[in-house]
Amino acid sequence: GENVEQHPSTLSVQEGDSAVIKCTYSDSASNYFPWYKQELGKRPQLIIDIRSNVGEKKDQRIAVTLNKTAKHFSLHITETQPEDSAVYFCAAIEDIIQGAQKLVFGQGTRLTINP
């Protein structure tokens, strides 16, 4: 089955700097890679996703890049702000069964933005 590794487990950056979180996956058949943000005590929420037919996707200060050959994808946050402090999870699809996604999540990265 699919295995997703996420690094680093914790990341601390100064406000205004950039943050990068990296994930690797094992199944070359995986074709969908979402990123979820989870604020303290809250539910995970999708912030950006990318499909395997695209190399990069941007949404304002957030971007995701995908390298299918190396089987890794990364989340980039520029001009970080205090509200970016949260735990971020990457994921990859293991399978789709009758329309249901089987997502495999990384272990999470706790991002802290220092003022």
Next chain:
Amino acid sequence: NAGVTQTPKFQVLKTGQSMTLQCAQDMNHNSMYWYRQDPGMGLRLIYYSASEGTTDKGEVPNGYNVSRLNKREFSLRLESAAPSQTSVYFCASRDASRAEQFFGPGTRLTVL
């Protein structure tokens, strides 16, 4: 729309007790999911339901059962709780036409 709702928010059980976690969604989504979240381990899929009347095992199904009562509701049952089942449980749902899974607020379960 309330989205995905879960009850209870918190629960403390003794080893061997049973309980059912409830989940409901009002978005007319076909597929629903139960995850557990443990520190340093991300979210792990327990069971999922592709549509009403179907359920299937995920990555960590042992010790759990599920029921897809109708299109809206998907419950998770612990028949004989164990301390290893102390976790935060999230329910999620997804529409077939979109990739995003929508999560409920979670249930924090402690088994003593």
